[in-house]
Amino acid sequence: MPDKLPGRRETKNQQKEGIDLLQHPPELKELAEKLTRIQKNYPGAVSLAPPQDNLITKHIEEKKPWLEILSLEPQESDLRDFYGNLKEVLMPYEAFSFLKMLDFQDVAPLAKSYLRKEAETINLAATAAGANKASYLFFLRELLRPWAKSAAKLLRSGLRHEKWLLNFCPVCGHLPAGARQEKVEGKRFLICSLCETEWLFNRMTCPQCGNNDHTTLGYFTVEGIEDWKVSFCRKCNTYFKEAITNEPVSVFDLELNVQLDLLARGEGFQPLGGE
Numbered sequence: 001m002p003d004k005l006p007g008r009r010e011t012k013n014q015q016k017e018g019i020d021l022l023q024h025p026p027e028l029k030e031l032a033e034k035l036t037r038i039q040k041n042y043p044g045a046v047s048l049a050p051p052q053d054n055l056i057t058k059h060i061e062e063k064k065p066w067l068e069i070l071s072l073e074p075q076e077s078d079l080r081d082f083y084g085n086l087k088e089v090l091m092p093y094e095a096f097s098f099l100k101m102l103d104f105q106d107v108a109p110l111a112k113s114y115l116r117k118e119a120e121t122i123n124l125a126a127t128a129a130g131a132n133k134a135s136y137l138f139f140l141r142e143l144l145r146p147w148a149k150s151a152a153k154l155l156r157s158g159l160r161h162e163k164w165l166l167n168f169c170p171v172c173g174h175l176p177a178g179a180r181q182e183k184v185e186g187k188r189f190l191i192c193s194l195c196e197t198e199w200l201f202n203r204m205t206c207p208q209c210g211n212n213d214h215t216t217l218g219y220f221t222v223e224g225i226e227d228w229k230v231s232f233c234r235k236c237n238t239y240f241k242e243a244i245t246n247e248p249v250s251v252f253d254l255e256l257n258v259q260l261d262l263l264a265r266g267e268g269f270q271p272l273g274g275e
């Protein structure tokens, strides 16, 4: 059933593709560690009651993520302090030098645009700031992440895994960064690129295009990278990384496995989402 591709291969000359820093594993690893550290100090700004039954019904029937149902957005005070910490961590990297010119007042409305997935607004802002679009998106995502995670933690009691099964996050509506496959039962959970909520998804369906024809779906594994696989769809030419574990998986865990991306791109696949 699944396609198997040959194991490890030389990938050095592909490293120049894509986005400088974010394609550079040692720097990304160091950066991920620093960001994880400052995230841990985030106080958790959201205070929310668990979702009520009538809203859970609305959430499922209207296929609306929780933040949309509750019209929930961060207040500037939720982001302000963290912005200072984030800027300090990111600025030394060339990819984020555009931050020198940005004040919090410029950035706060764009964080909301990111939350609402207003791609055009963000593109224009990135261009105006002279920033690489991917770096700019990375920055906005990391600015929002602690707030989104703290909101998600409080809203997860309203998730109904068996009834959602969609390709966007039931909490914030963003696209998955990848997936986790349970070790024994083999259930597949998609992992939100923003709030890191995981939700159940069909194992034999492409999360990009909904294709469930098994002859065009497959995966490959790589020798030396245990407990990971790359799942792909030949119909829409998309791939995503899947950790095979019973432990929680963060977006950085997914992103740091750059070698799998290089192999998948080398096979002509594009990453899931394209947010």
Ligand SMILES: [Zn+2]
Pocket (backbone or CB within 6 Å): 152, 169, 170, 171, 172, 173, 174, 192, 193, 194, 195, 196, 197
């Ligand atoms: Zn989410």
Ligand SMILES: [Zn+2]
Pocket (backbone or CB within 6 Å): 206, 207, 208, 209, 210, 211, 233, 234, 235, 236, 237, 238
């Ligand atoms: Zn597909």
